[in-house]
């Protein structure tokens with residue numbers, strides 16, 4: 174990666190902590206927790222990182238998360254991510270965590286949250302990286318389960334800044350979560366949601382109008398709807414775009430076809446993010462480098478993208 178790219182101060186606004194679980198750490202946590210894995214070794218697991226769509230990835234992502242059991246595990250996961258950030262000059266992070274992925278396996282909410290929170294606090298003190306944690310609901314589960322998760326989280330209200338919506342998109346429109354998002358907003362939490370990754374532009378409209386989100390996660394399919402494009406440009410609604418993720422999950426066939434720079438030049442507030450870096454081939458820096466290599470991103474464009482990420486912070 175060119176040094177000037179690495180040196181640009183950036184924020185990462187779309188990162189699933191569970192998706193930063195590198196195979197090496199996954200194997201060492203399995204050993205520490207005496208869990209037998211279905212993969213023989215790190216290489217076999219890495220070889221399984223070939224996906225045709227979002228669901229194929231999610232199946233492996235949830236299987237991988239099974240090694241996370243103790244507060245120390247969640248601490249180690251988050252700390253490893255923050256060290257990558259430090260190396261790439263990411264100065265602010267707003268990561269997601271998926272409590273239901275863990276509470277549904279019997280891991281107490283508090284164990285998950287405390288491990289993540291302690292690492293984020295240490296990251297602030299020792300690495301100078303500021304943060305705002307986002308609790309994400311799994312949309313393939315009923316809204317009632319999201320309500321229960323929010324209830325479990327409220328005793329720890331000060332530990333996070335907002336709620337998100339992730340997991341399988343097609344067939345799970347944002348409108349299914351209108352009430353739980355209203356409740357979260359009434360508690361003073363910010364709202365964001367994945368929309369327009371695999372799902373249609375209608376899902377982005379719903380996320381804006383019904384969930385009243387501040388930022389769209391992915392949103393690359395907005396380009397199919399001119400009226401929606403005008404709205405996100407006029408209102409400067411940020412999009413947290415994840416280029417390497419979009420290629421790995423076949424949202425675009427090649428990086429050369431990605432629309433992020435076209436959106437940038439049209440005045441959309443797009444940002445560059447890694448989504449699930451352990452699975453998709455790199456962190457924020459590698460995502461910027463891919464745009465430079467395959468789309469001819471200029472230094473000026475890189476600076477505007479990095480500035481957008483700082484401007485689009487929720488905190």
Ligand SMILES: Nc1ncnc2[nH]cnc12
Pocket residue numbers: 189192227234339340341342367370418448449
């Ligand atoms: N790219 C993605 N889309 C939806 N849910 C996710 N959970 C983790 N990564 C995701």
Ligand SMILES: [Zn+2]
Pocket residue numbers: 187188189339367390448
């Ligand atoms: Zn995501």
